[in-house]
Amino acid sequence: xxxLGNRTAAQSxxxxxxxxxxxIEFNAGLVGKQIYEPLVAAGFxxxxxxxxxxxxxxxxxxxxxxxxxLDVGLIDGLELGDVPADLQAELNRxxxxxxxxLGSADTGKKGVALELLALRVAADVGLIPAEMRLRSAQTGGxxxxxxxxxxxxxxxxxLFQCKNQVAPVSLSVLAKEIGMAxxxxxxxxxxxxxxxxxxxxxxxxxxxxxxxxxxxxxLDGQSLANYRAKGPAGLRxxxxxxxxGALRRKRPQLAEVPKE
Numbered sequence: 001x002x003x004l005g006n007r008t009a010a011q012s013x014x015x016x017x018x019x020x021x022x023x024i025e026f027n028a029g030l031v032g033k034q035i036y037e038p039l040v041a042a043g044f045x046x047x048x049x050x051x052x053x054x055x056x057x058x059x060x061x062x063x064x065x066x067x068x069x070l071d072v073g074l075i076d077g078l079e080l081g082d083v084p085a086d087l088q089a090e091l092n093r094x095x096x097x098x099x100x101x102l103g104s105a106d107t108g109k110k111g112v113a114l115e116l117l118a119l120r121v122a123a124d125v126g127l128i129p130a131e132m133r134l135r136s137a138q139t140g141g142x143x144x145x146x147x148x149x150x151x152x153x154x155x156x157x158x159l160f161q162c163k164n165q166v167a168p169v170s171l172s173v174l175a176k177e178i179g180m181a182x183x184x185x186x187x188x189x190x191x192x193x194x195x196x197x198x199x200x201x202x203x204x205x206x207x208x209x210x211x212x213x214x215x216x217x218x219l220d221g222q223s224l225a226n227y228r229a230k231g232p233a234g235l236r237x238x239x240x241x242x243x244x245g246a247l248r249r250k251r252p253q254l255a256e257v258p259k260e
Contacts, residue, residue, distance in 0.1 A: 008094055009048065009060040012036075014233055018126050036061070043067075068092070083129055087115055095120055099228050102164050102194055110164055115145055117192065118160040121219075122148040124232035125239060127158055134180075142176030147184065157186040163193040171200040174216070181214050192219040209249040217242045 012031075019026060019035075026035060039045045044067040049059040083091070090112060098120060101113035119129060127148035134144045146160040161177050163169050169191060177189045191197075197218050205216035217239060219227075227235045 009062040010232070012047075012059050012061055014231075015061050017233075017236070083119070084132060087112065087119070087132075090116055091119065095124075095231070096228060099224060102224075114162040114164055118146040118162050121190070121192070121227075121235065122146060122158070122160065124235055126150055126152065130157075134184075142180045144177070144180055144184075147186070156188060157184065158188040158190060159184065159186045160190050160192065163191070163195070165193065166195050168196050168198040169193045169201055170198055171204055174201050174204055178208060178212075178214060178216075187213065188215045188217060190217040190219065192223075194221050194224060196220050206249060209246050210252070215242070215246045 016026075016028075016031065036045070036047050040047055043064055046062045046064055047059055048062075093116065098113050098116045101109050102117070104110050104113070115132065122129060127150045129146060130149045131147040132145065134147060135142070143161070144159045145162050148158045148160065150156045150158070159177060159181055161173065163173070174189075174191060177191060180186070181189050191201075197220060202218065205218055208214055208216050219238070223235075223238055226238065230237075
């Protein structure tokens with residue numbers, strides 16, 4: 001799979017945070033010498049330094065064409081899934097242009113934008129595409145736009161379902177995705193909408209967090225606006241808040257375990 005990624009420069013601090021999320025250990029004081037300088041010398045990245053950031057952590061980092069042309073077969077030991085051919089040519093588009101296409105009058109263009117958005121969100125939180133456009137007769141015809149996986153401090157499987165609609169996302173959508181998560185043994189379900197969620201969806205997501213091992217992440221139109229304005233850092237900050245909320249709701253589960 002060629003060209004996966006964003007051609008826009010990333011802040012060095014964001015790149016280092018992604019490395020930490022993937023469990024990569026490094027000396028923060030030697031980032032420039034041990035990480036960036038070898039990649040620049042090999043022609044894989046371009047780095048722009050700020051005067052105040054002459055050490056390892058300042059400035060921005062951008063992939064070169066050589067890096068974008070790499071035919072990557074494995075990342076962190078996980079084999080990449082197939083991205084449909086009609087999406088591969090669009091992978092290098094900016095996040096802003098993808099979000100802009102969600103408002104297009106062309107339904108085909110809007111559909112492609114939704115799938116690209118799922119891929120971009122997954123990439124921006126350090127996940128690897130595993131399968132797309134998955135449907136199951138076992139869950140009443142439920143569908144998943146993207147299955148993505150991560151190998152950070154432990155393995156996780158995430159399901160993405162994207163909705164581009166004005167009407168609130170209904171409870172039946174969440175119920176089907178929880179069914180798919182059970183079937184696919186996923187730990188996280190992300191439902192993303194350009195609109196809002198019905199109150200029953202928010203309430204049921206909390207109940208699911210309290211009663212099951214699954215974490216539900218609900219990203220609405222305001223979340224997308226935040227993503228557009230703040231980029232990957234804003235997205236990861238919001239997901240972190242969901243994780244903190246899940247921790248608080250799941251902690252009482254420990255008290256339910258019978259003690260000897």
